[in-house]
Amino acid sequence: MKTAVLNSLFILMAWGSTLNAQPQIQHNLQFSSMPTKWYEALPLGNGWLGVLLWQKNDNIRLSLDRVDLWDDRPMPEIDKLRFAWVKEQVLKNQYDTVQALGDVPYEKYAAPTKIPGAALEFDCRAFGPVKSATVDISLALATIEFSNGVRMNNYVHAVEQIGFFGFENLKDPSFIPELLIPNYNTGKTGTTGNSVEGQSLERLGYAKGTVEKKVNAIRYHQPTWDGHYYEVLIEWKQIKHVLIGQWTISVDRTARMPPLITSADEPTRWPTHLEWWQRYWSKSSVHLPDTALEKQYYLDMYKFGSVARSTTPPISLQAIWTADNGNLPPWKGDYHHDLNTQLSYWPGYAANHLDLTASYTNWLWQTKAENKRWTKQYFGTDGLNVPGVNTISGKPMGGWIQYSMSPTTSAWVAQHFYWQWRYGMDRVFLKQKAQPYLREVAQHLEQITRNGNGPRKLPLSSSPEVFNNSIKAWFLDFSNHDLALVKNAFAMTAQTLKPAEANQWKQVEAELPNFSQTQTGLDIAPGLPFEHTHRHHAHLMSIYPLKVLNYAKESDRVLMEKSLDQLEKVGTREWTGYSFAWAACLQAQAKRGDQAVDMLKKFASNFCSTNSFHVNGDQEGGQYSNFTYNPFTLEGNFAFAQGIHELLLQYHDGVVEVFPAVPDSWTDVSFTDLRTEGAFLLSAVKKDGVARSVSVVAEQGGHLKIKLPFSSWTMSNFPPKRMKSSIHLIELNLKKGEKVVFEKK
Template sequence: MLRCLAFLLFLCPISISAVHGQPKARHNLTFDRLPVVWDEALPLGNGTVGALIWEKDHRLRFSLDRADIWDMRPMKGLHRKEFSFDWVRGQVLKNDYKPVQEYFDAPYDREPAPSKIPAGALEFELPGNIRAVSASVSLENATCEVHWNNGLKLTTFVHATQPVGWFRFENAAEEIKPVLAPPPYQARIGNSVTPNSLIGDDLARLGYKPGVVKKTSNEITYEQEGWGGLIYRISVRWKKVNATTTEGAWSVSAHYPGKNASGASKILAAAFPAGMKTAFASHAAWWNDFWQKSAVSVPDSLLEKQWYLEQYKFGSVAREDTPPISLQGVWTADNGRIPPWKGDFHHDLNTQLSYWPAYSGNHLKEALGYLNHLDANKANYKRYTRQYFGVEGLNVPGVTTLDGTEMGGWIQYSLSPTVSAWLAHHYYLQWRYSMDREFLKSRAYPWFREVATFLAGITRKDENGLRQLPLSSSPEINNNSINAWFTKNTNYDLALMKFVFKTAAELARELALEKDAARWLALYSEFGAFATTGNDELMFAENLPYHESHRHFSHLMAIHPLGLIKWEDGEAARSVIKNTIRSLETVGPALWCGYSYSWSANLYARAKDGESAAKALRIFAKAFCLPNSFHANGDQTRSGYSTFTYRPFTLEGNMAFAAGLQEMLLQSYNGAIEIMPAVPSEWQNISFRRLRAEGAFLVDASMRNGRLETVTIQSEKGGKTKLMLPLREWNITAGSSFRVADAGDGYTALDAEPGAKLVLTRK
């Protein structure tokens, strides 16, 4: 009977797939008109190139972007003789901080570059008497369609793996040809707003000479020279398929001195003859595989749709072999200005949050793009570490260009000594979710070893024998004033340093490097306790409680994402978690951004509070997203969720949203798999497929009428874990490759061989 049941239950993922499967039409982006501003446009992308589809001045517009088109001129002022952590500390101690701000903070706002820059645009002149009646993006196959009231139809997509975009106009009375619109590098906008990191300066300030546009009967090429030998090219070609149909393709290429890259025209010459139909087949196959990695179904249609939109955006901006997700990914602002915060890589929150959903969302391959970028720029980071901090080991600037070079701006964070420690967390997650021992040996542990070496070299023992940084900070508390520096470790820096040494020891033991492990544990023991109030609330720093609303929850890194203080650790830890979260609620969200709500959902989930987690996610989706689902930082509804009502688009809030919902459905950070640990009581029917747990376990689960009914677990690499379900309440079907035992306290011990599969059904 059990074997028969096993056979039937092994088919369970198929039925779940039928329920969840690919995203449905209800998850798509749909509008009854074309958007008329760039940041509400229909987004397409593949991690290398991207396009935004919208209408500008009654013309159809494709805003084109490529991830590696950068102006990388050195930031003025950063490499003067004063560029050292010791000099900054001296200025702080003698209370003369203005020179630091002028040398290292001010240039970020004052100078137009270094910066991510846009590629250009294609525009299509359409008959003046027609109007768009529908515009949509099908998430299932990452394809945009636009329909006009005269029957004209546009189909367009950015190929999933090639730097090529395709378009097809059908039912056209006459041939529709593109016009290439270069960025306005030579013409100022004339806006009187003072440029800053949020409102970028005119592109004209970059000082580029005009690009060269060449045209033939069915092709246009554009070549633009940037700074330092950069040349980028756009090529578009098209053909008439029949009397009423035009088909075309475009590509963007970037060329840096000493680096070989295929030109856009050559790329199109290879791709164009096969045609759009052939290209679509491989494009759709990639997205089909992407959507098979994981799926969720929850009884809140707003949150479920937002999760699929976030997965779509992640699939559009993250690849193993492309630059990592910057602030706007492959959708750089198309408004004639340098993008918000220069479209750069912010490692004091933004890049980290952007990859949170990759791990339990089962997109480890795409997450490798982040770590590949970090490893590729190690030599540059080590140069910076020696130059600025004067010690060996590895640290990473908090704000960087494409090649990892520091950019300055609020140096408490852009030049923070613990940036590489937070980045180390992602190496750890990649290891724990993949259990790839070669990755552990050749990449994860070496990163930890270098970071630990740096932190050991820069910290010193105080009068109490506790290790302290020369200066500490907590993003972005007290902004960039002298008061943003602390002479004792903040909870932010302390959490990151404790995490590095504790985890370095764990990884060293995993590799049988006992001498290393002992060294890291000895250093770990030299750091003090976290600063808390008398009410068990984590503070920013000693003598500085969480006294005012702030967008960055830097003081509670120990709770999430680092998990140094865990709900499962007992009542003392639970008191800290509950009271710290309560302090956030008491002070209120006046100065929160959208990503604050996404992060708070993750925190609530770690506190097993599903109602509050879902509420935070609903506020994010309703109030902090533009109609195309882009996170706009400020409260777009002006409903009092934040006093920030501006709309700079950045991606980290979107990705942290997806991670928050996943955290509600599956947790595994404590050495055990917990199914639906933080779901609202009113959520009676929930299911998910192929979410990934630490230990390289893939999990399916289904709840019906408030009762968890089925759980399927598959082990990729083999190994042991625990399942937070009492064995006595479940029928278990397991082959000889999956050993199961009652572990007590409501846990079931699992011991799997590689490829083992286990199915549990409620008795």
């Protein structure tokens, strides 16, 4: 076998010099020793498969996972609930009966839930201490170097559902991996646990799995629920001083992989992996003067590229990195639509990755029939709503039903259909998916908010997760959270339709009440001003992400300023990590760059593990928050990345603004090919404290209004007769593919 084949498989660093990727070496994960906790591990993934590399005792451990490893059995008794009955119980002050059906089962039963796959371990004691452990994010390659010269490389192929591992410079020809299977069936009873810490795997009641070992392969077959199963397959070969291997996980089918190596001349899979990541990183870039924020940004965008593909289920709480601690993942690793899934896709649109954000809308479309069934059964309405907490097949899971079975969840997830259309301007997607989805969401909301001749209202409203799961969490008037969602849903629906039908939804929107507010800004709900710190900025949804309020309008500006002043005054003691990332996006809408950056810095310094994973609690002993725990979830990471985008580029009511919230202290900052609504790609440079240039490419063509960061400018590549301008605002009619460049005079 030619050495070149082995080199191309596992001596991979030489490839890096040929790539023109945006991340730099300073953005990589770099450790002088191996992480010893699963949530501090080196992460690799391709949307379908994921692996966490860490050290457990003296062994190097690979925690293997697959996105659709699920126990999707129905939640007991959840289908007995009816929204009208819930309202009756609330009015009778008998909420314990509701909790028994809607909340207790979530903690009482281990499933439905995401489940872990298996783990590989390598006894590396003979290699001596680890000298370095690195994830090169430009290559999506993890490398571990030992003191005796042994080197281990790992990657999960960007396109194929296969993971690879390899060791160089081995002296022991008998060095092989060991498979460790999850403790689904150990003969122990298993403790109950809770949804945050993770319940014991034994409680799932699975039959014992089988492990079949061959000379150079291991196959693990694990029965799960109701005849379902999954398999883990590992194969390896050792040639002289090199061990190479591959692994995969399959669900409800026999695990298979192409041959690891069949001949000396067979091309390896590494080039196609590299091509995908090179293309991913070429889509956009940012350059920030704050090196810590820039590194966190690139690490978060690396994670986005690792967990999203157009064909996968959406990004769940932990996606492809399920906890490897002998328990179920925090909050069962499920799909939370009261914040988590939505925030997880925020940065994909602006970063020009519409192929990956499509995974969310594709899955919502695929589960639409189940969601419609539940909508009719629970709410009694036509149209479409989505459970706020659901399984991989879209079925409700309950748990704090004010939010897990909210009447307005579909209004928030529908925003992603709107964005998928607006950022790409794909008219086929608009007609086939965005219009019908939004129309059905609007139909449900129109029916459930009917109120005779008065302003529209919900029978019951809430604001996640105010008053947690108590009866006080229900309001008899619109919360500002629900009201903002309903207003925006009708507005989005109208914007996707022709005038005659659009006017119908504009009229319905006009029948909604105004936002509840006091002298301190937006309330949580009428009679409940925002006076206590809280992790979920639900009452500010109208500012961000919905952008119902616009800072360019004086009345909105005053309300936004008061509301954000109050947010700062009340403080952060009950915040978790995502609260800081979301707050950065909120502050950026009011052009408060310094405050936004402060929020981003606090997130990166206090609420992330050493591998950049968002772990919810304050890891610096409670410096900014009373929460000091460490359950890992992903949405905070992706909200952080969007916070960076909101500093650099914003879109409000048809106007694109460049550098809208960049602090004055950021004298050198730039970005390339960030995407806005209307399918425009923008690049801009600020150097030595002065904005120098802005370029625009119209992917689909159309009318653009842009607010430049300089008042005097020259323009190239565009005829002046197709332009109108004032001091800062320019209007252009651009053809498909046309580019215009503005430079400061």
